[in-house]
Amino acid sequence: MTNPPTPSGPRGDAGPAVEVRGLRRTYGTGPRAFEAVRGVDLTVARGTVTALLGTNGAGKTSTLEVVEGLARASAGEVRVLGLDPVADRAEVRRRTGVLLQRSGFSGDLTVVETLRMWAATVSDPRGVDESLAMLDLAGRADVRVAGLSGGEQRRLDLAMTLMGRPELVFLDEPSTGLDPESRRGVWLLVEQLVAQGATVLLTTHYLEEAERLAEHVAIMDAGRIVREGTQAEIVAGHPSEIRFETLPVGTATLPDLRGARVSTDGAWTVVRTPDLQATLTALLGWAAAEDVVLPALGARTASLESVFLEVADGTAADTAADPAPTATPTDETLEVVR
Ligand SMILES: Nc1ncnc2c1ncn2[C@@H]1O[C@H](COP(=O)(O)OP(=O)(O)OP(=O)(O)O)[C@@H](O)[C@H]1O
Numbered sequence: 116m117t118n119p120p121t122p123s124g125p126r127g128d129a130g131p132a133v134e135v136r137g138l139r140r141t142y143g144t145g146p147r148a149f150e151a152v153r154g155v156d157l158t159v160a161r162g163t164v165t166a167l168l169g170t171n172g173a174g175k176t177s178t179l180e181v182v183e184g185l186a187r188a189s190a191g192e193v194r195v196l197g198l199d200p201v202a203d204r205a206e207v208r209r210r211t212g213v214l215l216q217r218s219g220f221s222g223d224l225t226v227v228e229t230l231r232m233w234a235a236t237v238s239d240p241r242g243v244d245e246s247l248a249m250l251d252l253a254g255r256a257d258v259r260v261a262g263l264s265g266g267e268q269r270r271l272d273l274a275m276t277l278m279g280r281p282e283l284v285f286l287d288e289p290s291t292g293l294d295p296e297s298r299r300g301v302w303l304l305v306e307q308l309v310a311q312g313a314t315v316l317l318t319t320h321y322l323e324e325a326e327r328l329a330e331h332v333a334i335m336d337a338g339r340i341v342r343e344g345t346q347a348e349i350v351a352g353h354p355s356e357i358r359f360e361t362l363p364v365g366t367a368t369l370p371d372l373r374g375a376r377v378s379t380d381g382a383w384t385v386v387r388t389p390d391l392q393a394t395l396t397a398l399l400g401w402a403a404a405e406d407v408v409l410p411a412l413g414a415r416t417a418s419l420e421s422v423f424l425e426v427a428d429g430t431a432a433d434t435a436a437d438p439a440p441t442a443t444p445t446d447e448t449l450e451v452v453r
Pocket residue numbers: 142143149151169170171172173174175176177178442443444445446447
């Protein structure tokens with residue numbers, strides 16, 4: 116993939132690219148109403164990548180659609196590039212690029228026809244050839260969209276999202292369906308966009324993608340942001356984990372691992388500790404002295420993944436105890452446009 120040119124658009128506005136305060140979004144009305152977004156605050160600094168993470172149904176897309184100006188909030192305030200995404204829609208749309216989870220382009224048109232048609236709706240578009248090259252689609256220019264693989268279709272979506280040289284880009288699961296090589300290509304593209312001054316707000320289920328790209332991470336659960344900060348801030352204070360198969364009865368008793376918490380998880384003994392090196396040293400010293408083998412021993416330092424899994428496990432436990440009500444599907448999205 117080739118370098119995207121510098122995004123255009125006014126510079127020098129020091130405010131955040133996106134500011135969300137007390138955002139709520141409810142689907143349906145009356146007894147079957149379902150509040151999918153329950154008071155979200157989010158700030159996206161200019162020139163950065165922010166990743167919105169969360170389990171399925173956490174409310175990421177519902178939040179993003181309001182920020183994109185595609186749906187109205189039930190309550191709260193949203194500013195995008197200092198503007199109201201609904202009232203100032205024309206201006207916001209000109210300066211932003213939106214990659215939806217699903218696009219709805221005709222399968223009958225070829226790739227190049229689709230890009231030409233899209234270019235006609237964008238002010239100051241990139242050239243079609245440049246767009247094809249950016250997303251490695253030059254070799255597929257004359258193929259009908261219906262004949263593209265899922266990953267190629269996703270790259271075409273991205274080419275259209277970036278055609279207007281947006282200064283702010285919303286990417287809803289940008290690399291879902293892409294093979295590992297294409298995914299890395301998308302990551303490079305995002306890094307290049309940001310290096311040239313663009314701002315990116317993305318949702319993803321790939322923690323590796325968030326780890327690679329995002330300075331700022333927000334984890335959503337059941338309509339709320341439950342963890343937020345830089346990756347270091349999110350991981351700080353989260354325990355590292357040591358696990359091994361629980362020792363047979365009669366084996367020497369585990370030593371006092373100061374500061375650590377020992378529990379069992381099925382066939383496993385799990386030790387959670389804020390100081391992995393000290394706890395591991397104490398455990399291995401004890402095992403050596405007692406001549407104990409710790410079967411299938413593993414240790415992992417705290418990571419975005421372990422924090423995310425803790426949030427997801429909490430959701431799973433809550434859901435089992437108290438399933439969320441389901442609203443009758445509504446379609447209150449304003450209009451699906453990029
Ligand atoms: N049009 C709709 N009508 C009713 N409920 C909806 C509608 N759209 C979404 N929901 C519900 O709102 C909740 C949040 O959905 P949303 O798509 O925002 O989650 P998400 O975090 O983006 O999930 P995923 O990762 O699966 O895309 C879910 O419980 C979903 O079923």
